[in-house]
Amino acid sequence: MRKIYDYYTLSEDISQNREEAAKINISYITNWEKLHDSLIGTKKPEELTVCYLSGPEPSNDFKELTNLGILPQNIWAFESDTQAYKQALADFEQGEYPQPRILKQNIETFFQQTPKKFDIVYIDACGSVPSVQHSLRCVFTLCWNHRLNSPGVIITNFAMPDITKNTINDYYGLVSQYLFFKEYPSEDFKINxxxxxxxxxxxxxxxxxxxxxxxxxxxxxxxxxxxxxxxxPLERIARNPYLNQILLNLSTIDSKNDEQYIDLSKGNSLARYFFTVNYLLEKRILGEKSQCFLKEIGEFNDLIKGLKIIILLRNGKIELKDDVEKIKDFFETKGNVYQFFLKSQSNF
Structure with missing residues (x-):
């Protein structure tokens, strides 16, 4: 924050950015830095907690982590396959650390049931994305259950699909559709x-x-x-029990079909993508791998509901209740709360 402020205020170029930065009271930045330090702070390697997928030979990753200064007691490995688990234990027999923490448990179940957070999560998956190995669902479960410290790091490694198999056409469709809407979020198209x-x-x-x-x-x-x-966040919005206390005419979300939502979501890449694949799914012409992908990212119906609420709000088709509108106006009125960043239209 301070570096950005210094960059613009000390710049010799006359620009709108410099004029805006000059309006900032330095005490706001000082207070922001104090708040940031109280929440984030710094950690030494020995203070970090790491988890990774074990596999039959976990000692390689284990040695790399300990060589970097991470304590053996702070390294958690997970393996659900019985045979691989036995091999993993045997892999440590000749090691210097006789009691590695290797849990014979599905890592998703652990994220769901155990209130443990990690600074680094390393997912070296043998499956492609998406696949029956549910490699991507592991990441979703981690995020959904808040198992990553802030700041934290997720390191992932996924397999490449076999381009010699018939299923590769499904992967072509999946990747093309997802990235097409990223590139052309406002492009008109038809579906047959x-x-x-x-x-x-x-x-x-x-x-x-x-x-x-x-x-x-x-x-x-x-x-x-x-x-x-x-x-x-969108799935959390859909499950929020206070929606009826925040929004007026919430029932409006069911009054429009997928084609109407596709049109309303111009400019929002993810909304456009998911409304489109939902329409393809209902028409039973969505590829198998795309269907598999939708099962990897939580409750798809909740995701669609959350998207509908956001799109209707942005298009003025659904309104906030009066007391919520007053709170919104307070934060948006100049001078009440200082906004460090300029608002911009998000394309998801």
């Missing part, structure tokens, strides 16, 4: 029994086929950003 009909989409699909390894990586990166930033 063959799926999305649009010239730009057809060209994009061809590009993905030709360079699938690159776009598959881009897809995974986008999904991993979207899960904690958008998908999990």
């Amino acid at each position: 029994e063959c799926g999305i009909i649009n010239e730009k989409y057809n060209q994009f699909l061809i590009t993905v086929r030709k360079n699938f390894s690159y776009y598959y990586g881009e897809y995974i990166s986008a999904v991993l950003r979207d899960i904690p930033a958008v998908i999990v």
Whole structure:
């Protein structure tokens, strides 16, 4: 925060950014820094807690972590397969640390049932995204149950789909659809029994086929950003028991069909994508891998409900109750609460 302030205020260039930065009272930044330090702070390697998927040979990762200064007692490994678990224990027999913490348990179940947080979570998955190994669902479960400290780091590694199998066409469709709406969130298109009909989409699909390894990586990166930033919060909105106390005419969300929501969500890439695949799903023309993906990211119906609420709010089709509107107006009125960052239209 202070570096940005210094950058603009000390700059010799006359610009609107410099004029805006000059209006900031330095005491606001000082107080913000104190609050930040009280919540975040710093940690030494020996204060970090790490978890990872064990596999039959966990000692390699274990040694790398301990060499970096992380205490053996703060390293948690998970393995649900009985045979792999036995091999993992045997892998430590000749090691210097005789009692590694290897839990014979599904890591998702642990995230759901145990109130333990980690600073670093390393998911080295053998499955692709999405797949029956539910590699992606593990990340969703971690975020949904708040098992990552703030700040914290998730490190992931997923397998590449076998491009020689028939299922690769489903992966082409999945990746193309997800990234197409990222690139063209306002593009008009049609849907028939063959799926999305649009010239730009057809060209994009061809590009993905030709360079699938690159776009598959881009897809995974986008999904991993979207899960904690958008998908999990939207599902929480849908499950919020106070919605009826916040919003007027909430029943409006069921008065429109998927095609109408696709049109209303122009400019919002994730909303447009999920409304589209929901429509394809209802028409029974959604690819198998896309259906598998929807099962990896929590309750899809809640996600759709959350998206509908947000889109209707942004389009003025649903309103806040009077007392909530007053609170909103207070925060948006200049001078009441200082806003450090300029508001911008989010494209998800």
